[in-house]
Amino acid sequence: MAGYSQDKDAIARRLRRIEGQVRGIEKMVDSDAYCIDVLTQISAATRALESVALELLGDHLHHCVAEALAQGGPEAEVKVREARAAIERLVRS
Amino acid sequence: MAGYSQDKDAIARRLRRIEGQVRGIEKMVDSDAYCIDVLTQISAATRALESVALELLGDHLHHCVAEALAQGGPEAEVKVREARAAIERLVRS
Amino acid sequence: MAGYSQDKDAIARRLRRIEGQVRGIEKMVDSDAYCIDVLTQISAATRALESVALELLGDHLHHCVAEALAQGGPEAEVKVREARAAIERLVRS
Amino acid sequence: MAGYSQDKDAIARRLRRIEGQVRGIEKMVDSDAYCIDVLTQISAATRALESVALELLGDHLHHCVAEALAQGGPEAEVKVREARAAIERLVRS
Numbered sequence: 001m002a003g004y005s006q007d008k009d010a011i012a013r014r015l016r017r018i019e020g021q022v023r024g025i026e027k028m029v030d031s032d033a034y035c036i037d038v039l040t041q042i043s044a045a046t047r048a049l050e051s052v053a054l055e056l057l058g059d060h061l062h063h064c065v066a067e068a069l070a071q072g073g074p075e076a077e078v079k080v081r082e083a084r085a086a087i088e089r090l091v092r093s
Numbered sequence: 094m095a096g097y098s099q100d101k102d103a104i105a106r107r108l109r110r111i112e113g114q115v116r117g118i119e120k121m122v123d124s125d126a127y128c129i130d131v132l133t134q135i136s137a138a139t140r141a142l143e144s145v146a147l148e149l150l151g152d153h154l155h156h157c158v159a160e161a162l163a164q165g166g167p168e169a170e171v172k173v174r175e176a177r178a179a180i181e182r183l184v185r186s
Numbered sequence: 187m188a189g190y191s192q193d194k195d196a197i198a199r200r201l202r203r204i205e206g207q208v209r210g211i212e213k214m215v216d217s218d219a220y221c222i223d224v225l226t227q228i229s230a231a232t233r234a235l236e237s238v239a240l241e242l243l244g245d246h247l248h249h250c251v252a253e254a255l256a257q258g259g260p261e262a263e264v265k266v267r268e269a270r271a272a273i274e275r276l277v278r279s
Numbered sequence: 280m281a282g283y284s285q286d287k288d289a290i291a292r293r294l295r296r297i298e299g300q301v302r303g304i305e306k307m308v309d310s311d312a313y314c315i316d317v318l319t320q321i322s323a324a325t326r327a328l329e330s331v332a333l334e335l336l337g338d339h340l341h342h343c344v345a346e347a348l349a350q351g352g353p354e355a356e357v358k359v360r361e362a363r364a365a366i367e368r369l370v371r372s
Contacts, residue, residue: 002125015119022112022142029105032095035153036179042146043182046139049115050186050277053135058270060128065247066255066262076252084244086129089136091236091276092371093143143370151363154344159355162345169345177337184329184369185278188311201305208298208328215291218281221339222365228332229368232325235301236372239321246314272315275322279329 003063004056014052021045053090057083096156097149107145114138146183150176189249190242200238207231239276243269282342283335293331300324332369336362 004011025041061083068079097104118134154176161172190197211227247269254265283290304320340362347358 002122002131003128004122004131005125008122008125012119012122015115015122019112019115019119022108022115026105026108026112029095029097029101029108032098032101035096035149035157036175038095038097039146039149039153039179040182042142042149043179043186046142046146046183046186049135049139049142053132053139054270054274054277056128056132056135057273058266060132061247061251061269062263062266064128065251066266069252069255070258072256077248080244080248080252082129083247084240086132086136087243087273087276088240089133090139090273091240093136093139147363147367147370150366151359154340154362155356155359158340158344159348159359162348163351165349170341173337173341173345176340177333180336180366180369181333183366184333188308188317189314190308190317191311194308194311198305198308201301201308205298205301205305208294208301212291212294212298215281215283215287215294218284218287221282221335221343222361224281224283225332225335225339225365226368228328228335229365229372232328232332232369232372235321235325235328239318239325242314242318242321246318250314268315272318272322275319276325279322279325 004059007055007059011052011055014048014055018045018048018052021048050090057086057090060086097152100148100152104145104148107141107148111138111141111145114141143183150179150183153179190245193241193245197238197241200234200241204231204234204238207234236276243272243276246272283338286334286338290331290334293327293334297324297327297331300327329369336365336369339365 021041022045025038025045028038028041065079065083068076114134115138118131118138121131121134158172158176161169207227208231211224211231214224214227251265251269254262300320301324304317304324307317307320344358344362347355
């Protein structure tokens with residue numbers, strides 16, 4: 001089971017909304033909207049994606065990492081390193 | 094005319110690809126994909142959105158801001174301030 | 187004991203180097219260095235700060251959060267929420 | 280003359296304050312401060328550096344890029360491309 005199981009519906013809804021935001025940006029470009037207005041919408045979509053990522057990461061720490069750490073052993077180490085790499089990708093993107 | 098007119102088709106294509114990436118993430122969540130794999134795809138989509146934003150910003154500086162600066166007057170000042178605010182939103186998102 | 191105890195010397199060294207980078211940027215500004223060159227050094231210092239933050243965060247997950255999760259109870263919940271908020275500040279900054 | 284000449288004193292002051300922030304973080308690490316508190320201060324220093332970068336970038340667009348664009352020619356193109364690359368480094372850092 002994924003760490004986000006309990007929040008799955010809410011996360012799916014948020015992703016569908018982001019898909020709609022991106023489609024809206026396509027339409028803006030298609031109708032030659034002003035550059036700055038397109039950029040504002042791209043920043044909003046980027047922030048929305050990051051919020052979903054932070055939500056997933058919280059769930060992941062709370063469930064998958066917590067479980068591995070409770071059991072201890074080499075798997076715990078792997079999970080922490082994996083989470084750290086995912087956080088790095090988020091911070092750098 | 095928008096500053097990105099010349100790149101319009103390429104930008105539209107990139108946005109459609111990002112829309113597809115987001116739809117792919119929805120499917121991953123729907124099929125309970127592993128949290129870290131979902132996060133990796135979200136980081137990729139975020140980077141892709143930022144790349145489009147940087148492209149649009151370059152076009153905007155090159156055309157809209159350049160034109161306003163060449164004409165001078167208060168409009169030039171407005172354009173620079175507006176571009177600075179858009180860059181700030183990008184850096185902060 | 188802090189989660190970064192084992193890495194304390196290395197982290198202190200990296201922070202001193204960043205302090206030196208910032209002092210270098212001050213000197214660049216003082217001698218009217220070209221804007222873009224100053225910006226390049228600021229981006230480098232920002233990345234270096236973020237790397238230290240990611241290191242600390244990894245240590246924190248590995249030690250403090252791991253310990254709290256192993257013991258369970260409300261403290262575990264608090265630690266995960268606190269880590270999530272710290273990650274959010276990093277991603278947004 | 281650098282694009283930030285008029286703001287030089289204010290920028291120098293802000294950089295000195297950031298240098299002090301970094302020195303404060305070193306002291307926190309030296310006295311085993313709690314990881315999350317150290318991370319909070321690193322995020323604050325990162326944001327402060329980014330704010331200085333945005334200020335410099337605004338000045339650069341307003342003066343150096345504006346001048347090159349007003350004169351036209353290949354130099355204008357170079358300046359816009361250079362600014363775009365600096366913005367990309369900021370967004371990615």
